[in-house]
Structure formats: structure tokens, C-alpha cells
Amino acid sequence: xxxxxxxxxxxxxxxxxxxxxxxxxxxxxxxxxxxxxxxxxxxxxxxxxxxxxxxxxxxxxxxxxxxxxxxxxxxxxxxxxxxxxxxxxxxxxxxxxxxxxxxxxxxxxxxxxxxxxxxxxxxxxxxxxxxxxxxxxxxxxxxxxxxxxxxxxxxxxxxxxx
Amino acid sequence: xxxxxxxxxxxxxxxxxxxxxxxxxxxxxxxxxxxxxxxxxxxxxxxxxxxxxxxxxxxxxxxxxxxxxxxxxxxxxxxxxxxxxxxxxxxxxxxxxxxxxxxxxxxxxxxxxxxxxxxxxxxxxxxxxxxxxxxxxxxxxxxxxxxxxxxxxxxxxxxxxxxxxxxxxxxxxxxxxxxxxxxxxxxxxxxxxxxxxxxxxxxxxxxxxxxxxxxxxxxxxxxxxxxxxxxxxxxxxxxxxxxxxxxxxxxxxxxxxxxxxxxxxxxxxxxxxxxxxxxxxxxxxxxxxxxxxxxxxxxxxxxxxxxxxxxxxxxxxxxxxxxxxxxxxxxxxxxxxxxxxxxxxxxxxxxxxxxxxxxxxxxxxxxxxxxxxxxxxxxxxxxxxxxxxxxxxxxxxxxxxxxxxxxxxxxxxxxxxxxxxxxxxxxxxxxxxxxxxxxxxxxxxxxxxxxxxxxxxxxxxxxxxxxxxxxxxxxxxxxxxxxxxxxxxxxxxxxxxxxxxxxxx
Numbered sequence: 001x002x003x004x005x006x007x008x009x010x011x012x013x014x015x016x017x018x019x020x021x022x023x024x025x026x027x028x029x030x031x032x033x034x035x036x037x038x039x040x041x042x043x044x045x046x047x048x049x050x051x052x053x054x055x056x057x058x059x060x061x062x063x064x065x066x067x068x069x070x071x072x073x074x075x076x077x078x079x080x081x082x083x084x085x086x087x088x089x090x091x092x093x094x095x096x097x098x099x100x101x102x103x104x105x106x107x108x109x110x111x112x113x114x115x116x117x118x119x120x121x122x123x124x125x126x127x128x129x130x131x132x133x134x135x136x137x138x139x140x141x142x143x144x145x146x147x148x149x150x151x152x153x154x155x156x157x158x159x160x161x162x
Numbered sequence: 163x164x165x166x167x168x169x170x171x172x173x174x175x176x177x178x179x180x181x182x183x184x185x186x187x188x189x190x191x192x193x194x195x196x197x198x199x200x201x202x203x204x205x206x207x208x209x210x211x212x213x214x215x216x217x218x219x220x221x222x223x224x225x226x227x228x229x230x231x232x233x234x235x236x237x238x239x240x241x242x243x244x245x246x247x248x249x250x251x252x253x254x255x256x257x258x259x260x261x262x263x264x265x266x267x268x269x270x271x272x273x274x275x276x277x278x279x280x281x282x283x284x285x286x287x288x289x290x291x292x293x294x295x296x297x298x299x300x301x302x303x304x305x306x307x308x309x310x311x312x313x314x315x316x317x318x319x320x321x322x323x324x325x326x327x328x329x330x331x332x333x334x335x336x337x338x339x340x341x342x343x344x345x346x347x348x349x350x351x352x353x354x355x356x357x358x359x360x361x362x363x364x365x366x367x368x369x370x371x372x373x374x375x376x377x378x379x380x381x382x383x384x385x386x387x388x389x390x391x392x393x394x395x396x397x398x399x400x401x402x403x404x405x406x407x408x409x410x411x412x413x414x415x416x417x418x419x420x421x422x423x424x425x426x427x428x429x430x431x432x433x434x435x436x437x438x439x440x441x442x443x444x445x446x447x448x449x450x451x452x453x454x455x456x457x458x459x460x461x462x463x464x465x466x467x468x469x470x471x472x473x474x475x476x477x478x479x480x481x482x483x484x485x486x487x488x489x490x491x492x493x494x495x496x497x498x499x500x501x502x503x504x505x506x507x508x509x510x511x512x513x514x515x516x517x518x519x520x521x522x523x524x525x526x527x528x529x530x531x532x533x534x535x536x537x538x539x540x541x542x543x544x545x546x547x548x549x550x551x552x553x554x555x556x557x558x559x560x561x562x563x564x565x566x567x568x569x570x571x572x573x574x575x576x577x578x579x580x581x582x583x584x585x586x587x588x589x590x591x592x593x594x595x596x597x598x599x600x601x602x603x604x605x606x607x608x609x610x611x612x613x614x615x616x617x618x619x620x621x622x623x624x625x626x627x628x629x630x631x632x633x634x635x636x637x638x639x640x641x642x643x644x645x646x647x648x649x650x651x652x653x654x655x656x657x658x659x660x661x662x663x664x665x666x667x
Contacts, residue, residue, distance in 0.1 A: 036620030039347035050336040076387040115555030
């Protein structure tokens with residue numbers, strides 16, 4: 001727990017420094033001409049406060065004793081990592097093979113392989129979700145989801161609904 | 163009696179067939195979302211917000227408010243049937259709700275929770291109606307200086323009154339504010355914090371992206387970890403006798419319930435407090451003022467009624483500053499505020515003048531939502547018992563898909579979907595490390611207003627920084643903000659002082 005606390009504090013400090021570096025692209029000081037601070041001032045000084053506060057968390061944690069509590073339960077960590085990887089793979093796949101392939105794949109993986117559900121439930125949700133998404137987003141809201149290489153398959157459907 | 167006439171006009175809007183249907187739909191959806199362990203009103207609103215493009219803006223807000231309401235009722239269901247709070251706001255309901263369920267009185271507890279929620283909701287909506295106009299009138303006198311001071315005060319309440327680690331709270335507020343500055347500088351129009359010229363960042367980071375990430379993906383990851391084993395659902399049957407019995411028993415708890423309602427309403431108005439502490443406080447007061455304090459925690463119906471009135475009242479209370487001042491009183495209302503801005507309905511006092519039919523339609527829909535929620539809640543109890551048996555993996559998979567598509571839909575950029583995934587993982591880790599997420603979301607929503615009002619004031623006053631304290635209203639807010647900020651420091655020093663004396667004894 002303590003190690004994780006320190007790692008997160010250091011990560012926030014690094015992030016703040018990164019923000020500060022980017023904020024200096026615009027003036028961070030007082031602009032005497034118009035009155036008031038420049039465009040970079042708000043992000044710069046707030047990032048500095050963030051940096052100092054995270055530093056405070058880090059310093060404070062140095063004085064604490066190691067607690068027996070673990071930040072991650074190793075078994076739980078594995079399921080969380082599996083889901084996170086599946087999520088990232090799905091998002092990466094969306095522009096390539098389209099939402100209508102990537103999302104059902106994700107549901108199939110989640111229900112059948114990760115959740116060990118039966119074929120009936122998996123089948124209904126895997127096939128039902130894209131149908132619902134199509135009618136809700138494309139047919140009703142006219143928001144086109146990315147299709148990637150599957151785009152030509154949708155031409156007849158477009159002709160029907162638009 | 164101006165208010166009454168306006169309210170009557172409002173009912174004309176909210177009782178239109180479309181809006182009535184939307185209230186029923188929203189309340190039912192909210193009840194289910196609230197009943198699911200782990201998902202609460204804030205998650206429901208974040209996930210459903212992108213789907214509300216399907217109805218006109220004013221109906222969309224009514225829908226989201228109905229979900230907010232329904233989720234507050236629904237939270238009690240899993241608190242009682244599973245012993246796991248359906249949302250953090252229903253934690254206090256488990257204290258007595260769970261023992262009641264184990265004694266086979268789950269039906270009675272559910273009825274008590276629904277009726278108490280109704281009472282809390284109704285009393286607070288009446289208070290809301292009474293306070294809305296005076297508060298909006300007061301807010302009409304606000305200039306940029308007052309706006310800045312008010313936002314600053316809202317943030318300092320997190321530091322002074324919030325129960326979380328002070329340093330971590332400050333970090334999250336700053337992080338939210340910095341993220342809100344991404345994009346084009348509002349005064350000079352130049353791009354800033356675009357991280358190596360990534361085009362996706364030019365339009366800034368939408369509150370919706372952060373909310374779906376943190377409250378959608380992040381919440382699911384958090385729940386995967388905390389509830390792998392399926393919890394035991396207590397069966398609940400409701401008979402007409404239970405209903406009559408329940409209402410008769412509740413009739414003896416007016417003192418507790420009205421106290422809970424008033425407490426919840428006023429605590430709910432504070433950005434840092436909200437429904438969870440309000441419910442815990444109401445529970446505490448009910449127990450300490452009870453004639454039989456020992457029966458609390460062992461299945462006292464009053465211990466269900468008190469927190470349930472308070473958390474519903476708090477949800478209405480948090481709507482008041484959002485609608486009248488443009489300062490949300492809770493993370494859920496922060497999302498509502500972001501949604502309203504997205505639809506071109508700028509919350510604040512001008513809304514009461516420019517869009518009275520929307521404002522009063524919304525307020526009157528809260529009355530309808532209350533009636534709908536209590537009726538649907540009691541009628542659908544068997545359905546909730548069934549829904550709670552639904553495997554958690556099914557819910558997770560569907561929510562994840564909704565988060566991805568819902569994140570894509572408003573902007574139609576994959577950039578936002580990646581950000582959602584990133585915020586989801588980051589939010590999950592931060593939450594595990596006890597960083598509060600509410601100030602982060604509130605800061606992102608209020609950041610643009612805060613910076614704009616700060617710089618506007620300084621430009622108008624030719625750089626005179628004392629402009630903020632010279633104006634009476636703004637000066638008062640700044641003074642309060644300073645007080646909230648210093649409060650934990652004083653407490654800390656006192657405690658430190660006491661500790662240094664202790665070893666000498």
C-alpha cells in the first residue's frame with residue numbers, strides 16, 4: 001500500500017512537471033498591458049500546487065511505517081489486468097475492423113471466456129448488442145460508428161435507413 | 163404566490179405525454195442502476211448522458227434528473243437485499259436494512275426505504291421550490307468577481323469539510339482545473355497544453371470523457387475487484403399487509419423523517435458533503451435521539467427511514483445551487499451541469515429569466531418523479547430481486563460497451579475513446595489509493611468558469627487583485643473560502659498540540 005502510494009505520488013509529480021513544461025508555451029506571468037495573468041498562468045501555477053501537494057504526500061509517506069495491507073490482491077489484479085487488456089485491444093480494433101466486429105468480440109470474450117457463461121446467454125448478447133447499437137445510434141441518432149474494413153457491408157443498410 | 167403560478171405552468175410542461183413517459187422511463191432505469199451494487203446515480207448519469215441525444219434537450223435533462231432520483235431510491239434495494247450498498251449514498255441503509263432482511267422482514271424494510279425516500283424527496287422538493295427564486299434573484303447581482311469567489315468557495319469546502327485526505331483533495335482539484343485548461347486559451351485564443359500538437363486536444367477535454375472514464379470504466383474495474391464472489395440475495399415478498407403495516411409504522415416516525423429531510427437538503431447543497439455524509443449524519447441523529455438507541459443496528463425501521471429520507475433530500479438539495487447559481491452540489495449534478503451547457507442551457511440565474519418553462523418544467527418533474535419512483539419501486543420489488551441475481555459479468559460487459567460507444571458518439575473521435583480508457587484506469591488506481599474523485603470531476607466542469615471569471619475581473623479592474631475582496635458579496639465568499647481552507651490546519655495544529663501534551667502526562 002505504502003509503495004503504491006509513493007509510486008502514485010511520484011507519478012503525479014512527474015505529470016505536474018510535464019504540464020508545467022507545456023504550460024510555459026504561453027506567458028505564465030502577470031501581463032501588465034491588459035491586466036491579469038497570461039494564458040499559461042492558470043495551468044502552470046495550479047500544476048505547481050499539484051506538484052508540491054504530491055511532494056507532501058510523498059514526504060508524509062516516508063515517515064509512515066510499512067503496513068501489512070497490500071494494494072493489489074494478486075488474484076484480483078489478474079482479472080482487472082485481463083479486462084483492461086481486452087478493453088484496449090477492443091478500442092484498437094474499432095478503427096480497423098469496425099465497431100460491429102470489435103464490440104461483439106469483446107462481449108463474447110467477456111461472457112464466454114472470462115465469465116464462463118452458457119452459449120445461449122453469450123449468443124443473445126453478442127448478436128443483440130450490435131443490432132441495438134445500429135438502431136439506436138445509426139438509424140435513430142444518425143451517428144455513424146466506425147466500420148473500418150466492414151464499411152462496404154453496410155451500404156445496403158444505409159440505403160434502407162437513410 | 164408567483165412561485166405557485168410558475169410551478170403550475172411547469173406542470174403543464176412536465177405532464178406532457180413525452181415528458182411523463184420520460185420520467186417513468188428515467189425513474190425505472192434509475193431504480194435498476196441504483197439497485198446494482200457498485201453503480202449509483204453518478205455512474206448512471208455518466209453512462210446514459212450520451213444516449214439522451216435521442217430526445218430534445220429539456221426532456222434529456224428531465225430524464226437525467228429522473229435517473230438521479232430513481233438511483234437514490236434504488237440504492238436502498240441492494241443495501242437491504244444484499245447487504246452491499248447499491249451506491250455509496252446508501253451505506254447507512256445497510257446498518258439496519260440488512261438485519262431486518264435477515265430477520266425475514268426484507269419486504270417491510272424495502273417499503274420503509276421507499277416511503278422514507280418519498281417523504282425526503284417531497285419535503286426537499288418543496289424546499290427547493292421555495293428557495294429557488296430568492297437564490298436566483300440574489301445570484302442576478304453576481305459579476306465575474308462573485309462567480310470566481312463562489313467557485314473558489316465550492317472547492318475549499320472539499321478541503322475544509324470533505325472527509326478525505328486534504329493533500330490528495332487539493333491534488334485532485336488542481337488536476338481537474340489543469341485538465342480543464344487543455345485546448346484553446348479563452349482570452350487569447352492560442353492553443354495550450356496540447357501535448358505535442360495532438361489535434362484531439364484542441365477542443366479540450368470534455369467533462370463527459372472524464373466522467374465516463376472515471377465513473378464508467380473505472381467503477382467497473384473497481385467493482386470487478388471488490389465483488390468477484392456472487393453475494394447472497396435475500397428473498398423478499400411483499401404483501402398488502404406489509405404495505406399497510408409499513409405505512410402505519412412509518413407514520414410514527416415523522417420527527418426522524420422531517421429532521422432527515424431538512425438535514426439532507428441543506429447538507430446536500432454543499433459541494434463537498436452531499437448524500438453520503440447526510441445519510442450518515444441523519445442515522446447518527448436518529449440513533450442518539452431515539453428512546454431505544456440500543457435497537458439501532460439490529461433491525462430498527464427508523465434506522466432505514468432516517469438515512470433514506472436524508473439521501474433523497476440531499477440529491478434535491480444539490481440540484482438547487484446547480485440550477486440557481488451554476489455551481490453543482492454533487493458530482494452527479496456536475497454532470498447534469500455539463501450536459502446542460504452542452505445543450506445550450508446555461509445554468510444560473512439567467513436561466514430562470516430566459517427559460518422559465520424549462521426551469522419550472524424541470525422542478526415540477528421532480529414532483530412527478532417522486533410519485534413515480536415510490537410507486538414503481540414498490541410495484542417492481544420482485545423484478546429487482548430477480549435483477550440482483552443477474553451475474554455481474556453480464557452487467558460489466560454491457561456497461562463497458564456502452565462506455566465505449568457513448569464516449570465516441572458526442573464527438574465522433576476515437577481520440578476521446580482512448581482518453582476514456584486512460585481515465586478509467588487512472589481513476590481506478592487513484593481511487594484505490596484514496597484520492598477522492600468527486601473534486602476532480604467538479605473541477606473539470608467548473609474550471610473554465612473559474613478561469614474566465616478570474617481573468618475577466620482582472621481585465622475589467624486593470625489588474626487590481628483586490629477587486630475580489632473589495633466587493634461585499636465576493637469578499638464574503640472569499641472570506642468563507644479562506645475559513646474553509648484554514649479549518650483543517652487549525653484542527654491539525656490543535657490535535658498536534660494535544661498530542662505533544664499527552665506524552666508528558
